[in-house]
Amino acid sequence: MRVSLPVYPRHKTRAEVATLRWVRENTNVPVPKVVSFDDSNDNEIRYEWILMEFMEGTSAHRRWRAMSMEQKIALTKRIATFQVELSGLGKPDSMFRSIGTLDLREVGQTAGVEDSEKVVPGLLVSHEFFMDDRIYYDIPRGPFRSSHDWLTTELNIILLHQTAVLEKTEDEDDKEDAEEVLLVARTLLSLVPKVFPPTLDESETTGLYHHDLHLNNILVNNEGEITAVLDWECVSALPLWMLTQVPKSLDGPIREEEPQRDMYADKTPGESDATAGEHNDPDYLDSDGKNELYYIHEMEYEATQLRKVYKARLRELWPEWPLEESYVKVDFFQAVSQCDGIWVKKVTPMSKRE
Template identity: 70%
Template sequence: MLAVQLAVTCKFASTSKNYLTNQYHRSRFVFLLSPNIIATMARPLQDGLGWKETLFDLVPEWTQEPSIAAIENVCRQQLSIPADELCTVSFHASGLFNKLYILEHARDRLVMRVSLPVYPHHKTRAEVATLRWVDENTRIPVPKVFGFDDSNDNEIGFEWILMELMEGIPAHLRWRSMTMEQKVAFTEQIATFQAELSGCGKPEKIFRGIGSLEDKEVDQRNDAEGLHMATAGLLVSHELFMGDHLGYDIPRGPFRSSHDWLSAVLNIVILHQTAVLETTDDEDEREDAEVILATARKLLCLLPGAFPPVLDEPEITGLYHHDLHLNNILVDEGGSITAVLDWECVSALPLWMTTNIPKFLDEAVREEEPQRDRYAYETPEESAATVEKHRDLVDLDNEGKTDLYWIHRVEYEATQLRKVYQNRLRELWPDWPLEGSHEKVEFFHAISHCDGLWVKKSAKWADRLENGESMRWEDA
């Protein structure tokens, strides 16, 4: 079975067009446009992108729809499909920042991924550089790219990537039917992948500095052969480009240290909340902004205690995939991994970040195995609701038991598999910094949640730290 992926690789058959020369001064986000480029630019850089405020978050939205006919034309050009040969394009699915379309023709089935310009040029280019590095330096299965364009100055009007469909089914749909032995093998494979992404076993450290990968040759090569030199560059990360954040005058990478990176994140929060206080008359918004602002400033003051502000040389880093949930990992019928997807915003981050547990193992602790016969059976109404809920899915039959049994089963298995994951990484990577990274990871969580629903937890955690007390962020 084939599954559509949100990830791309850098093996491509045609180069990307790059009409805009982006230069950066002292890591600031400043576009320097030559007069001839200004004269020929057909569209604003973020044409087609809007932002919508929801109850809990800010989300991107499409202000115009990509044209199916334009997508078909571009695909025909990229693949040299004759006009008299059948070629069909159909909408398949949407992600947060992109739409996926299935291309079918006599020779193959491919995916066209059309992206919103949330971080013009750099988001697409960083994905290309990242997937090329992964393909050439690890054994992680990733899809091939047949073409891409990191500019919106094209017939579609958006940045796009044309790639292969990968074989397999999302592991989420297979998980219940997999044996514990298969799940152990699956988890050990993911640990192996993380070791490879961190450069384990290589004679030299693979990356220094914090940022998304960039490859100077990305516009100059149209072959899929040979090794390419990728380095950490500008950081493509949600907190740096959401909403109006691209307009803030802050450092954007590559960052020399964890301190510099997290300082930039906190300064974005401070700038944003200061702007809210200056513009809103809503008392609730002002109150929220004041709490967030106070928390971010306190965390910024506490930062040097956990992260040295000055280093002799750029910090050692490795690639860290922050979104390894079961929908982003494809497996075959036996549970073996066939692809790892969604490399969007994956970057070279400090090695202490690799001590985070993958998302598919991030569940509550449950050491005692749930005994099936101790759980109630579904009522007819619950059974009907389960069938409706999982109508289009496979291997998600509740087998007559209530959801509570399956929740506890997932928690128990994740608890055991976390031990498998950690033990395997220790075997592969004796210097894996697990023990020395706890406080840094806690600090990162406090920063990541200080500008939203969980700000009071971050504030409480910061207060405890300021008083010299130790506390897990999740317990705040």
């Protein structure tokens, strides 16, 4: 059961239910079935909630070191297949024509998913749109017709937020940071029409993009086969160029040379004692007595090789996959995402309290 804080009342819960329903009906991606939900807080627990079926399996993160490279390759190819299915490729009725998070039409409180009508892109449910006081901004919230409209709004949110910081703060460092962000955001805003020309005809084709597909959100069985893909909150229908990014599970530094185990030190007695009590931690990984640096480098090497597998599989399934033409667009999106520093600004105060 997922219980949701009221960060985006009704919309966040409805969006996740709609997304899970669409994925189950239109793809082979294994996701939990929604048994029931309440998109209001007018209930016994006073929070929005979703009741889903239990999915068998262990997180791929937990099993990764025990999996063979052949199993990891098979898993990666399967994830690539899932991404093609999520794009709606080859199924015109399954493709979306605007940017937004999926929504259920005509859904009442505590309704079952079978009571809904067609699943369509609606308001964009993302952290950039509802974090802090952003939920109160008078801005377009979707669905957006084009990448131009979407990213223009993202940048306007940043401008509004940083302008408010300048007006309210008395801290000189905060003022300096806000001025720097405003300069970058204004520059990016002026470049939007060059990278994403305004669309005057029909809305842009989009597909579902799971932005948080790391190994903890992938469940596998003892053979390393995928049994479930989890955490679909804030997953949205985004432009096809966004779908050219590798999943988060394969992200990381490039390492072409395979690390040799014998070249790395064993754990010291102190390191072994420090991790002795972590065996019951869900994220604990058995290092087999080896220094953790070896496994960091091994993961970087494997991710580098598996990215090639992922891209090759996408090209096989999607010959028109717009990889090369998407580089600039993806880089621009990353610049927009990072120029406001939402998460950095939240982590910094916490680190100062240590």
